[in-house]
Amino acid sequence: MPELPEVETTRRGIAPHCEGQTITGVTVRNPSLRWPVPEDLAQRLEGQVIRTVDRRAKYLFLNLDGGTVIVHLGMSGSLRIIADDSPPMTHDHIDLQLQSGATLRFNDPRRFGCWLWADRATEHPLIASLGPEPLSPEFNGGLLFRASRGKQTPVKSFIMDNHVVVGVGNIYANEALFKAGIHPRRKAGRISADRYHRLAEAIRETLSAAILMGGTTLRDFVNSDGKPGYFAQSLLVYGRTGQPCPDCERPLKEIRMNNRATVYCSRCQR
Structure with a gap:
């Protein structure tokens, strides 16, 4: 299972390719993850700009002007930047097409990950009760x-x-x-x-x-x-x-x- 360092490495890996990019398309091939992918995800995301890619615990935040996509990699999930026209593989469940021509692709063989929408990520039930970050000044x-x-x-x-x-x-x-x-x-x-x-x-x-x-x-x-x-x-x-x-x-x-x-x-x- 990806732990905090792996999730932070993922954040650092995808952020330069995503931040400042407009989402031009959303493809959800399989919405049956740990929790169902919101039916209106594409409607919410298309045309929005990814302002920042942040992390809280093992959750990744794709912060947009209108809210946040909360992503968890689960036990087997991964995110990749696809810079060519590589076709999706069996367990590639979600694609975000970016204005640059690249694609942010989510792969999860066991489907224990999640893609959720939150108007305010810090108030979401999965996030609100979390303890401090271990590398933050609050932790000692x-x-x-x-x-x-x-x-x-x-x-x-x-x-x-x-x-x-x-x-x-x-x-x-x-x-x-x-x-x-x-x-x-x-x-x-x-x-x-x-x-x-x-x-x-x-x-x-x-x-x-x-x-x-x-x-x-x-x-x-x-x-x-x-x-x-x-x-x-x-x-x-x-x-x-x-x-x-x-x-x-x-x-x-x-x-x-x-x-x-x-x-x-x-x-x-x-």
Whole structure:
């Protein structure tokens, strides 16, 4: 599933081709996504200018003068700029034709993504209750500490809650907790303010590094036949069960939390 760094890489990849462009046509081949594509989407979009392409959590915003298209990639979705006359593939569900002659094409084999319309995106039910962005000034250890008081939930589940902070997916939660030296099963309400400051910084560093590495794939957003070439990641613990801990060389352990792989070091994480 595309996570926050991959979605941000997508935003950066398509924005230069979309911003300032008038939408000259809309083709919806299959409206049956996670939620039905609005029947009047073409009517709303044709003739409008895409002013900006923004991101909130894992949602992309195509901001127009009259409102916003909210796009989510789901589990298997991708966006591409088609600069030639390449015919649509089986799972190419939506095309936006742009004044430049290029096409913004949405592909989603599993159809868990969405294309929705909102007059005010920040007030949409999917967006309004989201927590702060992890790379924003609003996110810090103090926020995590205050939100965690009295919480009995494991800290890994706590930081993956989009009402607490958005975009900390499973891989990044594993990595950040290792960097901060915190056991993933420790109760969120039993962690000190100092340790939350370290964890907030680890989350910020982990996601920033992943986004930076994603910059090498921006060329893949034009005329690619496949999915985004999401960047190879330099992971410290995730996917390395049984291998030596990067710090103490003790074999890394794996447990299941909420049916997700959780890898940690029993010596370095407390």
